[in-house]
Amino acid sequence: MTAPTINDGADWFTEVCEKGGSAFSLRVRKKLHDEHSPFQHIEIWETTDFGNLMVIDGFVMLSSRDNYLYHEMMSHPALFTHPAPKRVVIIGGGDCGTLREVLKHPGVQHVLQVDIDERVTRLAEEYFPELCASNHDPRAELYFGDGIQWVKDAAPGSIDLVIVDSTDPIGPAEGLFSEAFYRDCHRALGEAGLIVQQSESPLLHYESIIRPMHRSMRAAGFADSVSLQFPQPVYPSGWWTATLAGKQAVVEFRQEDARAKAFATRYYNAAIHNGALAQPEFFLHGRTD
Amino acid sequence: MTAPTINDGADWFTEVCEKGGSAFSLRVRKKLHDEHSPFQHIEIWETTDFGNLMVIDGFVMLSSRDNYLYHEMMSHPALFTHPAPKRVVIIGGGDCGTLREVLKHPGVQHVLQVDIDERVTRLAEEYFPELCASNHDPRAELYFGDGIQWVKDAAPGSIDLVIVDSTDPIGPAEGLFSEAFYRDCHRALGEAGLIVQQSESPLLHYESIIRPMHRSMRAAGFADSVSLQFPQPVYPSGWWTATLAGKQAVVEFRQEDARAKAFATRYYNAAIHNGALAQPEFFLHGRTD
Numbered sequence: 001m002t003a004p005t006i007n008d009g010a011d012w013f014t015e016v017c018e019k020g021g022s023a024f025s026l027r028v029r030k031k032l033h034d035e036h037s038p039f040q041h042i043e044i045w046e047t048t049d050f051g052n053l054m055v056i057d058g059f060v061m062l063s064s065r066d067n068y069l070y071h072e073m074m075s076h077p078a079l080f081t082h083p084a085p086k087r088v089v090i091i092g093g094g095d096c097g098t099l100r101e102v103l104k105h106p107g108v109q110h111v112l113q114v115d116i117d118e119r120v121t122r123l124a125e126e127y128f129p130e131l132c133a134s135n136h137d138p139r140a141e142l143y144f145g146d147g148i149q150w151v152k153d154a155a156p157g158s159i160d161l162v163i164v165d166s167t168d169p170i171g172p173a174e175g176l177f178s179e180a181f182y183r184d185c186h187r188a189l190g191e192a193g194l195i196v197q198q199s200e201s202p203l204l205h206y207e208s209i210i211r212p213m214h215r216s217m218r219a220a221g222f223a224d225s226v227s228l229q230f231p232q233p234v235y236p237s238g239w240w241t242a243t244l245a246g247k248q249a250v251v252e253f254r255q256e257d258a259r260a261k262a263f264a265t266r267y268y269n270a271a272i273h274n275g276a277l278a279q280p281e282f283f284l285h286g287r288t289d
Numbered sequence: 290m291t292a293p294t295i296n297d298g299a300d301w302f303t304e305v306c307e308k309g310g311s312a313f314s315l316r317v318r319k320k321l322h323d324e325h326s327p328f329q330h331i332e333i334w335e336t337t338d339f340g341n342l343m344v345i346d347g348f349v350m351l352s353s354r355d356n357y358l359y360h361e362m363m364s365h366p367a368l369f370t371h372p373a374p375k376r377v378v379i380i381g382g383g384d385c386g387t388l389r390e391v392l393k394h395p396g397v398q399h400v401l402q403v404d405i406d407e408r409v410t411r412l413a414e415e416y417f418p419e420l421c422a423s424n425h426d427p428r429a430e431l432y433f434g435d436g437i438q439w440v441k442d443a444a445p446g447s448i449d450l451v452i453v454d455s456t457d458p459i460g461p462a463e464g465l466f467s468e469a470f471y472r473d474c475h476r477a478l479g480e481a482g483l484i485v486q487q488s489e490s491p492l493l494h495y496e497s498i499i500r501p502m503h504r505s506m507r508a509a510g511f512a513d514s515v516s517l518q519f520p521q522p523v524y525p526s527g528w529w530t531a532t533l534a535g536k537q538a539v540v541e542f543r544q545e546d547a548r549a550k551a552f553a554t555r556y557y558n559a560a561i562h563n564g565a566l567a568q569p570e571f572f573l574h575g576r577t578d
Contacts, residue, residue: 012312014312014314019338020338021315021316021336021337021338021339022313022314022315022316022338022339022522023301023303023312023313023314023315023316024311024312024313024314025303025311025312025313025314026310026311026312027310027311027312047310048310049308049309049310049311050310050311065492066492202520203354203355203520203522229520229564231491231492231518231520231526231527231528232527233311233492233526233527233528237520237522237527238520238521238522238526238527238528239520239522239527239528264570265570266569266570266571267569267570267571268570269567269569269570269573271566271567271568272567272568272569272570274563274564274567275518275563275564275565275566275567276564277560277564278558278560278561278563278564279560279561280555280556280558280561281553281554281555281556281557281558281561282555282556284558
């Protein structure tokens with residue numbers, strides 16, 4: 001596909017969502033970086049209103065302006081659902097934004113980030129330094145390698161929470177959306193273990209991604225699962241989900257601890273957590289997308 | 290501004306959000322209608338994936354695919370907040386989608402829709418017939434005229450709920466975003482009276498529209514106000530609000546009635562209503578946008 005442009009005199013980065021018949025554009029000042037890593041094509045743009053923008057293989061990954069929505073919702077709901085999370089593994093998440101949020105929880109003792117592409121992290125350090133502010137926390141460990149293999153090799157019961165902060169289910173991330181991977185996660189997780197994974201748009205991917213993810217997670221042994229709802233303006237449709245599955249129920253969480261949280265957030269709080277658990281009517285009664 | 294286009298061989302309708310530095314596009318098959326009414330420029334497009342699309346003065350009003358989000362959230366939360374809504378006035382709302390939702394409530398006795406532009410309704414009847422399915426309900430009345438004047442002339446205490454379903458606060462709708470208008474609404478409303486108004490994007494318009502709207506509504510005499518949060522993919526950022534203000538508290542609603550609702554919705558339910566009341570952390574602690 002030829003890279004589309006908007007002809008109004010300004011420069012724009014545009015991501016076309018072919019299947020959805022929609023496109024989203026950000027006005028840009030200039031391209032700050034462009035490289036083909038061993039794994040993917042990474043671009044960094046300076047936008048006029050959304051800060052810096054990271055694009056991988058043509059898909060928007062994050063902007064400075066609104067990534068807090070995604071990173072907070074990928075971390076805090078799961079962490080406040082587990083009774084006492086100490087050992088966390090992030091699969092993907094190379095921009096380190098999720099890592100930063102996880103480390104805000106004082107009870108967490110160790111966070112391992114496993115991203116296949118070290119270049120994403122090196123570029124985040126340069127262009128999104130605020131997201132990398134906690135990379136030198138003594139509890140943080142950055143490993144660059146294959147997340148699927150890492151989970152396969154993990155000792156049984158050795159993790160409290162797996163966060164799958166990946167690209168879309170095409171290309172290198174495809175295997176992260178499979179029952180086999182969830183089964184390996186289930187084995188690696190402790191008694192109250194949880195997995196949370198970004199699961200795309202309720203408007204565009206309910207039948208194609210969200211429902212199959214629930215089926216695969218349940219088939220892999222998880223007792224409960226729910227798709228947390230939140231806004232994410234730079235992703236297709238602006239409406240996104242993170243699907244949370246657990247060996248125990250996932251709709252109850254440590255409300256008191258969430259209300260008394262000792263760290264700052266921009267979007268997440270206990271009320272927002274409750275709100276994210278609310279399922280749209282069509283999730284409950286079915287509908288094709 | 291020249292109408293921008295995406296150069297990838299397909300045809301696209303694009304709305305540029307100048308202030309936000311973003312743009313949203315839908316792939317189109319053809320333009321079905323184009324007219325300059327006495328009030329505005331109305332276009333109807335056939336899209337490839339979002340059904341029909343209505344555009345007014347270059348801004349997306351609604352698509353067949355996702356308008357249920359907006360119309361349900363503009364009506365049901367307010368209706369389930371009022372103890373017994375019987376007399377409803379919709380200012381704007383010419384596409385009749387909000388009217389249809391309001392009429393799903395059996396206790397409602399009369400709904401008056403006051404849109405300045407009859408052509409919007411006539412085109413909705415032709416291109417969005419599903420939204421106009423209840424236009425001949427004996428409780429429905431369609432009046433084409435100036436909503437600001439209508440409210441000014443309304444008998445004091447004669448309405449239970451005013452729904453302001455307008456275009457953006459530029460052009461003909463500007464006066465609908467003013468303290469003077471809210472004061473007239475307050476006077477026209479009964480004891481438990483409520484107003485709900487579309488109030489744009491939390492990401493893009495928090496400081497410029499949402500906060501001032503709360504201030505104006507409170508200054509006009511309303512005792513309480515809250516911005517309901519919901520997704521709306523075809524509007525800028527995909528994240529939208531409806532601000533609800535009342536002569537009494539607006540954060541409590543008839544939960545049992547909402548749970549037992551005897552009509553179908555695609556998004557709204559009692560849990561979603563509770564979720565929409567949750568305020569992002571930056572709403573509570575302030576931040577400029």
